[in-house]
Amino acid sequence: MNGNTKECNNDNKHFLDSSNIHYCRGNTNERSETDKRSYECLYPGCAVIAKSYKEYITHRKTHGQPFIYECKVPGCGRTFHHDSSFRSHKQTHEPKPQCEGCGKFFATRITLQHHKKICKTKSQNETQFGHSSQA
Template sequence: MRSLEKHTRSNHAPRESLTCAGCDNFFPYREQFHDHVNEASVREECRERAIFCAKGVKQCKLAFSSEHAYRIHVTCCHSETNPFACAVPGCGKSFGHRSALNSHKWTHSAPQDDLVCERCGKTFKLQSGLRDHIKSVHLSREEGAARFTCDICGKGLIDKSKLARHRKIHIDPADAPHLCTLCGKRFRLNEYLNIHMRSHDPDRQEKYPQYMRKKKSKDAGVRMGVAGAKIGRPVVVKKVGTTTGDQNLGKLD
């Protein structure tokens, strides 16, 4: 499964196995390396040393940077140990859990009416998506709902995954585990390092516009950080007609 492959690459694969053997660039996601190999301007060595998947009823043809990365993909996406196979002819996908297969079946179904959340009006394709939305967005914020408390600052989070992510903000910047090998900057979260790496490769920014840094608005007076987060203090607007001399006279009076 794609989510399992993503988890394994992010948490258990050594960095060198996700590094292109032709140009030594790091590609944490499989799609990034696949796009890299298929670019017209890519080095011939990068393409020659890549491993292409030929598994599945329809040949996968995804590119991988190493034998280790390829084995992760085969184990997660093409393994015979996944007992729940899609019965649609020509699909060939299999899953380790029945719930994953049930979710996959919707991709072969005819479009149906969207499910609407009665509280906020947001629409969903799957009943499970609507159920998870109500639980995480609405029920978790009601008075008396369970909270997972950070033992460092006391902040309460709505689930364990958010608490685990929150705890990383307390890591000292000098001890941040994710290091940029090009400029030496450190990041507390791996996803921030991945976003930062695009600053060293401007050509890839066009393919990931959702991660690009928003332009600073002079009128709004707000600086925008990664993924559009507001950073810093608001711009101080100086009062018209007030000078340093007038302020000093006021103090003397």
């Protein structure tokens, strides 16, 4: 097994890129050991799901170069020639991270993490001094 793959907890599919995991669909019912690992081809119109990384790479070569990535989110179907563009696009389908403390939304998880440090500090100061900055 390639150490760079990420596994979906819903149905044990493996993906080369952790951002592909949100495409992972399936149920949580137990499956036989032979059905647990699979790799979904992202080429437009291709529905192949390989059972091993080696099988996936062999299959991928049948599509020629350059490899085209297709967004498989229902209703989208956009295609990309570069993995980085594809990964960036996929974020548009993900919910925006939100602060539980104040309800603000953020473009990335990293900006939310930075905000949480400030938001937590602000909340602690308001509690400590017995007032709120909200009017």
